Amino acid sequence: xxxxxxxxxxxxxxxxxxxxxxxxxxxxxxxxxxxxxxxxxxxxxxxxxxxxxxxxxxxxxxxxxxxxxxxxxxxxxxxxxxxxxxxxxxxxxxxxxxxxxxxxxxxxxxxxxxxxxxxxxxxxxxxxxxxxxxxxxxxxxxxxxxxxxxxxxxxxxxxxxxxxxxxxxxxxxxxxxxxxxxxxxxxxxxxxxxxxxxxxxxxxxxxxxxxxxxxxxxxxxxxxxxxxxxxxxxxxxxxxxxxxxxxxxxxxxxxxxxxxxxxxxxxxxxxxxxxxxxxxxxxxxxxxxxxxxxxxxxxxxxxxxxxxxxxxxxxxxxxxxxxxxxxxxxxxxxxxxxxxx
Amino acid sequence: xxxxxxxxxxxxxxxxxxxxxxxxxxxxxxxxxxxxxxxxxxxxxxxxxxxxxxxxxxxxxxxxxxxxxxxxxxxxxxxxxxxxxxxxxxxxxxxxxxxxxxxxxxxxxxxxxxxxxxxxxxxxxxxxxxxxxxxxxxxxxxxxxxxxxxxxxxxxxxxxxxxxxxxxxxxxxxxxxxxxxxxxxxxxxxxxxxxxxxxxxxxxxxxxxxxxxxxxxxxxxxxxxxxxxxxxxxxxxxxxxxxxxxxxxxxxxxxxxxxxxxxxxxxxxxxxxxxxxxxxxxxxxxxxxxxxxxxxxxxxxxxxxxxxxxxxxxxxxxxxxxxxxxxxxxxxxxxxxxxxxxxxxxxxxxxxxxxxxxxxxxxxxxxxxxxxxxxxxxxxxxxxxxxxxxxxxxxxxxxxxxxxxxxxxxxxxxxxxxxxxxxxxxxxxxxxxxxxxxxxxxxxxxxxxxxxxxxxxxxxxxxxxxxxxxxxxxxxxxxxxxxxxxxxxxxxxxxxxxxxxxxx
Numbered sequence: 001x002x003x004x005x006x007x008x009x010x011x012x013x014x015x016x017x018x019x020x021x022x023x024x025x026x027x028x029x030x031x032x033x034x035x036x037x038x039x040x041x042x043x044x045x046x047x048x049x050x051x052x053x054x055x056x057x058x059x060x061x062x063x064x065x066x067x068x069x070x071x072x073x074x075x076x077x078x079x080x081x082x083x084x085x086x087x088x089x090x091x092x093x094x095x096x097x098x099x100x101x102x103x104x105x106x107x108x109x110x111x112x113x114x115x116x117x118x119x120x121x122x123x124x125x126x127x128x129x130x131x132x133x134x135x136x137x138x139x140x141x142x143x144x145x146x147x148x149x150x151x152x153x154x155x156x157x158x159x160x161x162x163x164x165x166x167x168x169x170x171x172x173x174x175x176x177x178x179x180x181x182x183x184x185x186x187x188x189x190x191x192x193x194x195x196x197x198x199x200x201x202x203x204x205x206x207x208x209x210x211x212x213x214x215x216x217x218x219x220x221x222x223x224x225x226x227x228x229x230x231x232x233x234x235x236x237x238x239x240x241x242x243x244x245x246x247x248x249x250x251x252x253x254x255x256x257x258x259x260x261x262x263x264x265x266x267x268x269x270x271x272x273x274x275x276x277x278x279x280x281x282x283x284x285x286x287x288x289x290x291x292x293x294x295x296x297x298x299x300x301x302x303x304x305x306x307x308x309x310x311x312x313x314x315x316x317x318x319x320x321x322x323x324x325x326x327x328x329x330x331x332x333x334x335x336x337x338x339x340x341x
Numbered sequence: 342x343x344x345x346x347x348x349x350x351x352x353x354x355x356x357x358x359x360x361x362x363x364x365x366x367x368x369x370x371x372x373x374x375x376x377x378x379x380x381x382x383x384x385x386x387x388x389x390x391x392x393x394x395x396x397x398x399x400x401x402x403x404x405x406x407x408x409x410x411x412x413x414x415x416x417x418x419x420x421x422x423x424x425x426x427x428x429x430x431x432x433x434x435x436x437x438x439x440x441x442x443x444x445x446x447x448x449x450x451x452x453x454x455x456x457x458x459x460x461x462x463x464x465x466x467x468x469x470x471x472x473x474x475x476x477x478x479x480x481x482x483x484x485x486x487x488x489x490x491x492x493x494x495x496x497x498x499x500x501x502x503x504x505x506x507x508x509x510x511x512x513x514x515x516x517x518x519x520x521x522x523x524x525x526x527x528x529x530x531x532x533x534x535x536x537x538x539x540x541x542x543x544x545x546x547x548x549x550x551x552x553x554x555x556x557x558x559x560x561x562x563x564x565x566x567x568x569x570x571x572x573x574x575x576x577x578x579x580x581x582x583x584x585x586x587x588x589x590x591x592x593x594x595x596x597x598x599x600x601x602x603x604x605x606x607x608x609x610x611x612x613x614x615x616x617x618x619x620x621x622x623x624x625x626x627x628x629x630x631x632x633x634x635x636x637x638x639x640x641x642x643x644x645x646x647x648x649x650x651x652x653x654x655x656x657x658x659x660x661x662x663x664x665x666x667x668x669x670x671x672x673x674x675x676x677x678x679x680x681x682x683x684x685x686x687x688x689x690x691x692x693x694x695x696x697x698x699x700x701x702x703x704x705x706x707x708x709x710x711x712x713x714x715x716x717x718x719x720x721x722x723x724x725x726x727x728x729x730x731x732x733x734x735x736x737x738x739x740x741x742x743x744x745x746x747x748x749x750x751x752x753x754x755x756x757x758x759x760x761x762x763x764x765x766x767x768x769x770x771x772x773x774x775x776x777x778x779x780x781x782x783x784x785x786x787x788x789x790x791x792x793x794x795x796x797x798x799x800x801x802x803x804x805x806x807x808x809x810x811x812x813x814x815x816x817x818x819x820x821x822x823x824x825x826x827x828x829x830x831x832x833x834x835x836x837x838x839x840x841x842x843x844x845x
Contacts, residue, residue: 050492052592076491083492089485093507103493145489152493 002028002063002155002188004049009058011044018044020212021058026156026190031182033191033203034214037235041212042192046158049190050083051076063155082149082157087165088141090133096120096144097129103152119147122181139170146178150185157182157189163198175202196236200224208232226261230339233273240279240312241271244338251338254308259335270340276302279314280331283322287329291322305330345670346754352662357681360721364564364685366704367696371557378558386542387562394538394566397459397531398524404464405520406513409471412607416843417479420593421603428843430611431472432836436826437618438782439466440529441818444802445618447533448625448811459536463527465614467520469836474516476839478509484592497594518574525567526689528785533806539563540691544785547695557699560692571687619822622815629812637801638816642824645781645797651712652719653777659720660727660776661735661762661769668736669743669761679728686725693721694789701790710792718786719776727776734768735761775832781825 004026011019018041026032036042047053049060051073060068062081067074082103090099097116104112120126123143133141142162149157162178163171179202182189193199199206200220207217216228227233230241244253246268251258253272260272281289281303289307301321303314307330314330322328371378381387412431416424434442443462446453482505490504491497528540535541539559546556596603666672667679685693697718701709708714738761746756762769784799791800798817805814830836 050488052488052491075496076488077494077496079492081492083489085483085485085489087483087485089483089489091486091490091504102490105494148489148493154492 004156005061007059009048009060010056011048011053012056018212022214024207024214026188029186029188030204031189031191031202033193033199033206034209035193035196035199035206036209037194040209042209043160046160046192050081050158051079080155082154084145084149084157084159084162086161088145090141090144092133095130095132096125099133099144100147100151102148115151119151122184123147138166139174142174146181150187155188157187159189159191161193226337230271230273233337237275238313239273239275241273242310244272245269254310255330255332258332260338261335262337264338268340270338272336272338274332274336276313276315278333279312280333281305281314281316281322281328283326284329285327287327289328289330291324291326291328294321294324345666345672345675349662349666352659353666353675353678356659356663356724357678359717360682360685360724363696363700366700367557368561370699371561374554377554381555381558382562390537390539390542393536397456397536397538398521400460401463401467401524402517402521405468405471406517408464408468408610410475410513412472413475413479415603415607417476418594419596419603421596421600425844427607428840430615432469432830432840434466434614435469435833435836436830437615437822438826439463439527440533440784441821442466442618443530443533444806444814444818445621448815449621454535456536458534459531462530462534463524467523470519471513471516473835473839474512475509476843478512480591480842482508483590485590515574518570521570522567522574522687525570526687528691540689543691543695556695560695563689564692567687567689622819625812625815626819629815633816641796641798641801641817642820644795648715648797649777649780652716652780653773655716656720656724656727656776657769657773660724660731660772664728664732664735665757668732682724682728685721690722690783690786693718694786698789712792715787715790718790719780719783722786723776723779726779727772730772730775731769734765738764771832775829778825778829782821
């Protein structure tokens with residue numbers, strides 16, 4: 001059972017507190033994404049788990065054994081943790097197979113060769129066994145880095161923004177590959193990223209890290225649909241914030257009375273966060289809204305509308321998106337999250 | 342293929358002839374007197390010289406590698422305090438000619454001589470080459486790859502051996518070969534410290550007898566050894582120079598309480614390599630200031646500066662011509678000429694000087710013992726350096742500009758003068774300055790070839806040490822460090838780059 005358990009982990013560099021009490025539990029064979037903006041302390045967290053730095057407070061347990069505390073830090077080479085750095089960081093003086101086999105020091109040469117071949121097959125790079133790392137494309141290098149980390153069957157794999165150096169199309173494809181490979185190997189993993197789409201599409205659970213603390217943990221749908229505060233709501237995807245007041249169990253706003261998703265108290269004043277896809281636009285010559293801008297993406301479009309003095313950004317079915325200058329009526333579909341002030 | 346202007350061809354071909362003829366003549370003469378040369382070489386003394394030379398080269402190469410590597414690792418990879426300052430101190434010995442360093446020591450400890458003394462001084466003088474090369478390589482390794490190795494089961498020392506060292510090895514090898522060439526051609530320091538290697542023996546054989554066959558035969562052996570090392574060095578030069586990869590991310594190793602030991606070590610090296618010799622020269626200069634012959638000093642200063650200026654301009658002109666021909670026209674002959682002028686790179690100055698003595702005395706007596714003979718010697722020795730410095734700015738002028746200029750009606754040859762040269766001018770001037778500063782420090786060829794009435798700072802310094810008058814030599818040595826050593830280090834683009842990269 002390779003569970004990872006962080007309790008009250010803090011880390012300061014001089015006077016600057018980067019992590020201020022992180023609690024996180026990762027189940028066996030689970031993929032958890034730690035989502036945070038740059039400077040939120042994501043990389044510091046990974047370095048603590050890997051054993052490169054010592055926490056200023058708290059403990060880290062791996063598979064039930066304490067590996068980091070304020071007094072004692074198990075050296076990285078004894079932790080049985082695999083890491084996949086941002087830019088792959090392959091050993092430039094070794095071939096692809098030598099890179100993958102690097103961590104298999106105690107293995108017989110037969111087992112080693114078999115394991116390397118198995119991984120080359122899984123990452124679909126059998127033809128590159130003897131290639132030098134500088135002959136690989138960015139995506140290939142990243143797959144080798146993953147294979148290298150997985151080879152010794154580590155208790156947990158840590159991935160630090162592994163896709164950020166790749167172009168958009170490759171990124172999407174590689175994400176699916178990586179997920180399949182991790183599942184195939186039954187690996188427990190932590191993915192650190194600032195890309196909400198990446199976190200939501202890959203992870204079993206997402207932990208949102210903000211100014212050194214984990215502010216919400218949950219499944220991707222939970223996190224996306226029920227962000228616990230406005231900050232997370234806007235961070236996870238663009239949302240329009242509109243003032244509202246609770247009356248008769250509903251939130252009354254300029255765009256009508258909306259159904260709240262969360263618990264509300266009568267008379268509360270606050271704001272609702274409405275995502276682009278929750279807006280419904282109907283072309284209507286008598287509508288109160290006017291389209292002032294449109295960005296077309298093909299499969300969908302973002303339409304900017306001014307209505308009742310509010311500026312909203314709605315996602316609309318690409319080919320049928322209303323065009324600039326058109327009059328529209330605006331509805332809100334489904335329920336919304338209400339955040340009292 | 343465009344045709345190069347005739348002027349370039351004339352300059353280029355003569356540069357190549359200068360480079361090749363004297364050495365060729367030396368070899369030819371030896372074959373004429375083959376029996377006598379062979380008899381000279383088959384003496385036990387030759388074997389002894391060979392043993393001493395190889396011993397010194399090997400010992401200095403190893404110790405300079407260890408020292409330079411340690412300095413580079415500590416300043417770029419550890420959290421040692423004042424890393425930038427220690428990096429500057431590690432490069433500083435480049436500003437002190439090795440014979441000046443040797444003078445600094447021998448003037449305090451008159452018995453400081455022999456193998457150990459030569460080994461110590463040359464290690465301190467050459468370790469900056471390793472330091473700079475290894476630093477440039479170290480800052481380009483992404484420390485993430487080292488961290489990955491840690492998670493895959495390697496301890497800290499194993500990471501250094503299996504991940505860091507293999508990536509630094511090409512640069513370190515190239516630097517060590519450079520050190521080996523330096524020691525092979527070193528004359529001043531070894532002669533001052535009285536250790537018998539080829540360079541000292543060649544000079545003494547030439548000075549000590551009218552029969553020059555012995556000197557020439559020994560020079561030929563040294564030439565062959567040098568060519569072997571050069572051959573190795575060529576294979577690694579590319580790796581050494583082409584560091585275009587982006588800088589890697591760097592995490593510094595926390596040394597803990599070892600930090601103080603590291604600082605003490607770095608400080609000790611700086612004291613021994615720079616502090617002691619410079620302080621010694623300062624003290625001697627002050628002590629001897631009463632009896633300092635200022636006229637003599639100014640005369641030598643003028644002699645040095647005059648030679649440096651003439652040589653800088655002449656060599657700069659030839660280098661510019663060869664670079665233009667080879668880089669902008671790329672005709673077969675142009676590239677061939679560039680290769681030939683490169684061939685003399687790293688030849689010991691004693692060998693070049695001796696070859697020119699033979700050539701001058703027998704073939705061109707009309708310039709023998711004139712300033713021009715010296716300028717030719719400097720050209721053979723330093724044209725490769727000038728070419729390296731001047732080729733880059735010339736190659737960097739976009740070819741499109743030439744096309745545009747010609748499309749606007751300016752013929753190719755005039756485009757060269759109106760577009761290419763003005764743009765490359767700052768780089769060319771830097772190359773000329775570098776050559777001039779190198780000429781200021783040159784000793785053995787100057788000793789062999791200077792006209793009797795010409796004195797330079799280096800030859801005056803040498804003359805004083807031959808009379809064991811160290812207090813008289815000291816001000817000349819200090820002046821050399823100030824007007825030649827320090828500016829040359831400041832102009833050294835590799836040093837500047839490496840030092841600026843230590844931080845970060």
